[in-house]
Amino acid sequence: MTDLIRVGVLGARGRMGATVVKAVEGASDMEVVAAIDADDARSLNGAQVIVDFTHPDAVMDNLRFAIDNDVHAVVGTTGMSEERLAQVREWLAAKPGLGVLIAPNFALGAVLAMRFAQQAARFYASAEIIELHHNRKADAPSGTAGHTAQMIAQARKEAGVTPGPDATTAELAGARGALVEDVRVHSVRLPGLIAHEEILFGAEGETLTIRHDSMDRTSFMPGVLLGVREVLQRPGLTVGLENVLSL
Ligand SMILES: NC(=O)C1=CN([C@@H]2O[C@H](COP(=O)(O)OP(=O)(O)OC[C@H]3O[C@@H](n4cnc5c(N)ncnc54)[C@H](OP(=O)(O)O)[C@@H]3O)[C@@H](O)[C@H]2O)C=CC1
Numbered sequence: 513m514t515d516l517i518r519v520g521v522l523g524a525r526g527r528m529g530a531t532v533v534k535a536v537e538g539a540s541d542m543e544v545v546a547a548i549d550a551d552d553a554r555s556l557n558g559a560q561v562i563v564d565f566t567h568p569d570a571v572m573d574n575l576r577f578a579i580d581n582d583v584h585a586v587v588g589t590t591g592m593s594e595e596r597l598a599q600v601r602e603w604l605a606a607k608p609g610l611g612v613l614i615a616p617n618f619a620l621g622a623v624l625a626m627r628f629a630q631q632a633a634r635f636y637a638s639a640e641i642i643e644l645h646h647n648r649k650a651d652a653p654s655g656t657a658g659h660t661a662q663m664i665a666q667a668r669k670e671a672g673v674t675p676g677p678d679a680t681t682a683e684l685a686g687a688r689g690a691l692v693e694d695v696r697v698h699s700v701r702l703p704g705l706i707a708h709e710e711i712l713f714g715a716e717g718e719t720l721t722i723r724h725d726s727m728d729r730t731s732f733m734p735g736v737l738l739g740v741r742e743v744l745q746r747p748g749l750t751v752g753l754e755n756v757l758s759l
């Protein structure tokens with residue numbers, strides 16, 4: 513019998529962390545050896561991999577601790593800016609063999625939606641994103657929307673497509689959303705929602721809408737479990753589940 517993968521869950525009593533604990537316990541090839549929350553001592557208890565769903569203010573300290581202790585990491589927590597990613601790469605440079613996977617969204621459909629948006633981007637000068645989440649979410653715009661916007665902006669740059677203008681010159685601050693690169697992102701927060709994203713493209717006489725809905729946090733679990741298995745074989749930093757799925 514092969515050994516079980518020993519997993520430590522950070523943010524274990526949170527909405528995502530509690531779901532991850534259940535999913536790992538239900539998987540036949542892994543076990544939870546540590547379930548840690550904000551006030552707990554950070555004892556990883558022999559974990560090979562940590563899964564972090566905590567808070568943008570906490571995640572970098574957690575990652576530093578894991579890397580210092582030669583523990584692989586799967587990170588779903590948002591707020592991972594380019595500067596933060598560069599810092600993680602620098603930490604990992606001193607630890608060959610160690611892997612970190614950071615993904616703004618672990619739901620298969622969300623990853624596909626981002627890829628489809630990237631494919632569509634070079635055909636449309638005009639694109640906007642609406643992300644809709646539960647009202648307990650700490651950050652806006654969502655990590656997924658930020659990542660999607662970057663993918664669209666990059667694809668348009670590579671194709672030499674200049675973002676389309678609009679005629680709005682007078683606006684109430686915020687009415688046209690936040691600019692991520694050159695893509696406008698609108699954030700909705702309502703009780704009853706979980707995690708939803710619409711990517712809208714427009715051209716003369718047509719629009720294209722790509723939409724994904726997570727109706728339950730179990731939607732993220734197959735991606736998280738895959739990440740735990742894969743990160744053991746992937747030294748260095750991997751950003752985005754699309755790279756693990758070879759999409
Ligand atoms: N990549 C993806 O697929 C997804 C990413 N997310 C992201 O995951 C993160 C968590 O979301 P969610 O579960 O809804 O948030 P919650 O607030 O429900 O959970 C966060 C948990 O982390 C705990 N925590 C805070 N600081 C630390 C720390 N230093 N060490 C250990 N635990 C800590 C909190 O404890 P306390 O309450 O005591 O402060 C809380 O229990 C967010 O950034 C969210 O955007 C969410 C869904 C999917």
Ligand SMILES: O=C(O)C1=N[C@H](C(=O)O)C[C@H](O)C1
Nearest residue numbers: 590616617649654655656707
């Ligand atoms: O906070 C959430 O709930 C989610 N956060 C992630 C994000 O910010 O993109 C992923 C998903 O949208 C749910």
